Every structure is written in structure tokens, then in C-alpha cells.
Amino acid sequence: MGDEARNASFSRFPRAGGLLLHPTSLPSRCGIGDFGPAAYQFVDFLARAGQQLWQLLPLGPTGFGDSPYAARSAFAGNPLLISPEILRDEGLIDSSELDALPPFREERVDYAAVAVLKDRMLRRAAARAATDGPPWLRDQLESFRSDQREWLDDFTLFMALRDQFDRNPWQRWPSGLRARDPRALEQARRSLADEVAYHRFAQFLFWRQWSALHQYAAERHVQIVGDLPIFVAHDSADVWANQELFHLDSAGNPTVVAGVPPDYFSSTGQRWGNPLYRWDRMAEDGFRWWIARFRMLLRTVDIVRIDHFRGFCACWEIPASESTAVNGRWVEVPGDAVFCALRDALGSLPIIVEDLGYITPDVVALRQRLGYPGMKVLQFAWDSGPTNPFLPHNFEPNCVVYTGTHDNDTTLGWFRSATPAERAHATQYMGVSGEDIAWDLIRLAFASVADLAIVPVQDVLSLDTDARMNFPGRAEGNWAWRLRHDQLRDEHADRLRHLSTTFGRVR
Secondary structure, eight states, X not given: XXXXXXXXXXXXXXXXXXXXXXXXXXXXSSSSOOXXXXXXXXXXXXXXXXXXXXXXXXXXXXXXXXXXXXXSOSSOOOGGGOOHHHHHXXXXXXXXXXXXXXXXXXXXXXXXHHHHXXXXXXXXXXXXXXXXXXXXXXXXXXXXXXXXXXXXXXXXXXHHXXXXXXXXOGGGSOHHHHTTOXXXXXXXXXXXXXXXXXXXXXXXXXXXXXXXXXXXXXXXXXXXXXXXXXXXXXXXXXXXXXGGGBOBOTTSOBSEEEEEOXXXXXXXXXXXXXXXXXXXHHHHTTXXXXXXXXXXXXXXXXXXXXXXXXXXXXXXXXXXXXXXXXXXXXXXXXXXXXXXXXXXXXXXXXXXXXXXXXXXXXXXXXXXXXXXXXXXXXXXXXXXOTTOTTSGGGOOSSEEEESOOTTSOOHHHHHHHSOHXXXXXXXXXXXXXXXXXXXXXXXXXHHSSOSEEEEEHHHHTXXXXXXXXOOTTOOSSOSOBOOOTTTSOHHHHHHHHHHHHHTTOOO
């Protein structure tokens, strides 16, 4: 069978609707959303509202700027999402520790404060598990260690070494550890055994709690849409443990980095700084690292959204010495070969691709060969005439429509800052006044021919710019918005269910 025939075997998703909400945005007692009671209540809300999809941002341990798109690992989970309530119920912490929690702001995550508190709590849980933990806990931990050894050993040592070296990036570590000399690694594993064990235990708790929540969602016919950033952070266990797969110099520094070229929005482009892959090396072992990455994610979620899909066709390669993205070049990527290897190893893949921004015909052709649905964002539909590809009458059914994404303003915030011409185009197209613009766009999304329609929770609540999740290009102050306990109500569920029923998105 030829490559194109194999790639074309993807079958479309059934018509459905869903909501976008990262778990950190859930209400909780500990200053950040987690996998505790509010997460289960949100799944119940989705089921009551007739929504079959819960879309998340990446679940990895966050790095620079608290961004889930700059994780310390493409395989590990974020310990900040571990629920203290579940730890209490399993006897790993005392109720008094919950009662003694300091007050946190309901509306925003204070990542620095939360990280200190969660680390202290998880260390107490690890100590109690080691001395008084029930046998089933130890057995499950050992099983987890065995099952996840492919990534877990490197990640836990990486995190222990970061702590030892004052959280300096790995290329500043002693040369033996930086270059992964086997004797240096073995000595570090012995000397840091307790720290390695702690990070292993934290990962075990994360995956145990997430697996239970994922199962609860499945029992209520809610599928999880996960997120796969195409690039990984330089200061990550992935790059440290697989240096031969990235364009690095002898000291471990990137020689070329990722970004996007200058465009209408930025005269100097965007220099992201992620190290670029050595696709030739990856091809030599049949793209083993990518297969392992997708296999892990597909154990975690039901559907994968690939961020910056165009990077599987060509990447904007910027010399690391450049301070902007101006002097870059497009470098081809063997996307067909990557996805054929994934398909051969894992079967048909439930994938959504983010195909926004600078999209050339070769990117469209790759997506069409693969058969994966792309994204349509309704906020982008109103700045030109009737041929705008984000207008619903131009949709093909095999796509996913959003009112906005985590990178957009809320719909209310967008509408208030839009030009008079854009507001007029939107209201005339929909035949509305614009007084309830968020729900106008939600209705338009659900009514469209797009197989999947996904809406940020901020739009369900008709919130303004203050509730925005991310400002692209801004280094700090993102990813902090939180939902209050009293915000999602029965009338929101009823309204969503009515739209889903009316437009055939309830099975």
C-alpha cells in the first residue's frame, strides 16, 4: 500500500460539541484547578449540557512563563494538578493540612505560591506513603515505574538534577552530566535517589488521579481532546535525554531555533527559541521518539490536537545567534513519512490539526492527504468579504469550528475591540444585534456543517478580556484565569443542550 493510501484511511469524527477549559482554570481550595471535586463536577456539567468533548491544553509540567506549551517534558504530567482532597481521601495527607491552607485569589493562579505549597504537600504525602502506605499503593507505584520506564527514569533524574543545580538549564551542568556520561549518570542516580523517588511518586500520583478522572469522563460519554505542541522546550528532559535528535552544538546549545517569519502582525516575525529536530536522525530509527510520544498521549486522552501542524511540512529555521526571526528560512520536514510511521505503529489516529496562521498550499495538501480536520475560528471571519475561509458557508464538514481559542481574546472582548466594519459584518451575517455576541457565535458554530464545535468556557459565560487565557508574545501574566464555583449554572447547561439538540450534536 502506498503512503498516500495509508494516510487517507482516517475516518471523520461524528458530529459533536464541546468546551475548552484547562484544568488549572477550575475552582479549588489550593489556588489552582486540579483533578479533584471541581473536575468531576465539570464533567457532570458537560454531560448535562449534551457536550461530548472536553478540550485541554498540554498537561505537562510547565516551564518558562508557566506556559503549558513550554513543558519540562513531553511525557510527564504537571504535579500542580494533583488534588489535595484525593490525597486526603487516600490517607496520604491529613484533613488538618487542608484546613490550614492559606487563602488564595479565586480569579487568578499565583503559580509561584502554589508551586511552593504543592511541593511541600506532595513531599509529606511521599514520606507517608514510604513509611505507612498500604501494600496496594506500593504495588501500583512499582507497576507504574515498570510501565513508564522509557521516559520516567530520564525525567525524574532530570528534575532531581535541576533542583541540585539551582534550577539552572541542563547545558550549564557539569560536563559529565550535560553530556550524559554513563558513570556520571549512575553516580547521580545513587546520590540523588531520594529526590528521584520523590519525583517518581509525584508522577505516579498525577497519572493515577488523571486516569480516574479520564475514566469518569468516558463513563459519561465525554471524550478528552488533548494538545500536542510540535516543539519541545530546550530546558527539558526530552532534549537532554535525546541530544542527538536536535540541532545542538557540543555544549548543548541550539544552533538553530524555531519560529515564524515576519508577517502582517509582526515585522520581525516570532523567534520562539525551541531547538529544531534533526529529522534525518529521527528517520534512521523509524521516528521512534515520535511514536513513543503519540503512544503516551493517546493513553492519556481520546483525541489529539496538533499545535503548529504546518511544522510537519516545513519549519522556519532561525540561526540561534539571531535575535529576531527575520533572517530565517523554510526547511522541509518529512511529514508524510512521520505520519506513515505513526500509522504503522499505532493504527488510525484520532487527530485534529491546528492549521492557522501562514498556511501554504503544501500544508493544505499534507492535511488533506492525511484526512485530518483543520480548525476554523469564527473571530477571524469578519475582516474581509464572502470568500473568507472562516465564514461558515465556506466550511467543509471535516473541520473543527471554534468561537475562539486559548490564544484569542474572549468573544466579548474581541467584539468590543473590533473595527466598526467587522462588527457590522458579523451582526449582518448572523442577523443579530450583537447584544449577546458570545452566544451568537456559539449558535453559529453549533449550526455550522463542521463536524466538531468547541467553545471556550469564557464565551459560555460571556466574559470580557479580563478572562483571556493567553496573550501571544507576552512573556508573563498568562495562563492564570480561573473559573469561580458559582459561574457555570444550570441555565448554561440548558442553553448548550438546546443548541446541541437543535443542530444534531447530541448522540
